[in-house]
Amino acid sequence: MPAGVKTEVRTYQTYINGEWIESESGKTFPVYDPATEEVIAQVPDSNADDVNRAVSAAKAAFEDGPWASTTAQERGRVLFRLAEKIRQNAAQLAELEARNCGKPIVEAEFDINDVATCFEYYGGLATKVVGYVNPVPDNAMSLSLKEPVGVAGQIIPWNYPLMMAAWKLAPALAAGCTCVLKPAEQTPLTALEIANWLADVGLPPGVVNIITGFGETAGAPLVQHPDVNKIAFTGSAAVGKIIVKQAADTVKRVTLELGGKSPNIFFADADFEAAIDGALFGVFINQGEVCSAGSRILVQKPIYKKFVDAMTEKTKKITLGPPLERETKMGPLVSKEQYERVRSYQDIGKKEAKLAAGGGRPAKFAKGYYVEPTIFYDVDNSARIAREEIFGPVAAVIPFEDEKDAVKIANDTPYGLAAAVWTRDIFKAFRAVKALRAGIVWVNHMQPTYVEAPWGGYKQSGFGRELGPGGIEEYLETKQVHINLNEAPIGWY
Ligand code: NAI
């Protein structure tokens, strides 16, 4: 493309009831490429009226539409066809994802593969939902039936945009729910693209509706809407708390995944090279914009100095660059807001601890929301950089004495999403697994995530579990059915 020629800025519409329509207000807002700071699309600025329309469509589809009478087999096949479409278009989707959120293309390709896998997994699980026969002490048959929860409102973040959409849409659809999905305002494009295929793969109108917009004007009305039966949310702890309060008025089912300040613990006997890699991968993958980022790196004192030096040396060699270049290992942060937030934590860290690497903006980029991968060491666990989620490539390295000390520091956080422990001693490893208060614990690794295994947090990292067989349970109600087998009056009166 000749210099100075811009790609077309596409204007999207809202996807409601199987159609692309204008938003009520007709207003749109810009979506950016964080590497160039240029506008790449315009999307509808949805408001409460749009939410009402989307929820009405979802409610009608749930109650009266053909979706209400689909079999589990048919729902499974719909999800398989959607997965297939995603696989066929994986290259374009990965490119759009990388461009819109700044992640390296190689990582975006992994994400899109996981998106398809997620639809396949829940496509298979659709036919494995079973109820129970309850052994009640009477001449009766007692059943527990599993039924879809109804209309699901799904509010997702910008760090893994299509993957977060898949984690919520796939189990909901397998269960027989209908959905109103609100992507993050920064990164709505890949979700809008897959909307193009929903009718083709066999989803009736209204089963999935996608509204773009901001949290307070499009997210909040969805949370408050009386016809929405469940809210699934991934995002900040601050918004999670608002959602729980607002959902209370209509007693909605809520599941929350709110990130954390996850400890990555290195004992002196760990494989040293693997440990350094694991520490960096744990905190810097996806620019550190990861809910389970191992942002507190706990290192046992005998290897502490050597560890910080080795991490620093490797960090200085990390290739920052445009997301679409295949050598890029770290792209820009998603937005100006997130850039400023992370930059401010780099400054806070300089007052609270010692700086080993990074700490600023890389000089080589004139534009784009790039920040240097940053390592602070001698961090006290009470420091803000050890307590607050930064959501960027900023590591806080904390020394510890022994096993007891490590577990105490690791658990001293309001969060509890993830933790990892590195050692060759299986007794030490298993004791740590048991003692760590987190929803996901890795041993000698950090970050691998599989659709087959549950994901979610303890404490203020949220509640409910996505993925795995339990992921579909969050979209199911249990109906107890009692069938009297006595053909006579009960004879009480
Ligand atoms: P956020 O929590 O504001 O946004 C996440 C989603 O919630 C977006 O779709 C947003 O539009 C929606 N939202 C915002 N306010 C809402 C409201 N009042 N009612 C309903 N929906 C609402 O996160 P933000 O501002 O983009 O990032 C701030 C921090 O949140 C990050 O620095 C990071 O620490 C954390 N975060 C955690 C994530 C995780 O995976 N757990 C993902 C994204 C952000």
Ligand code: MG
């Ligand atoms: Mg916010």
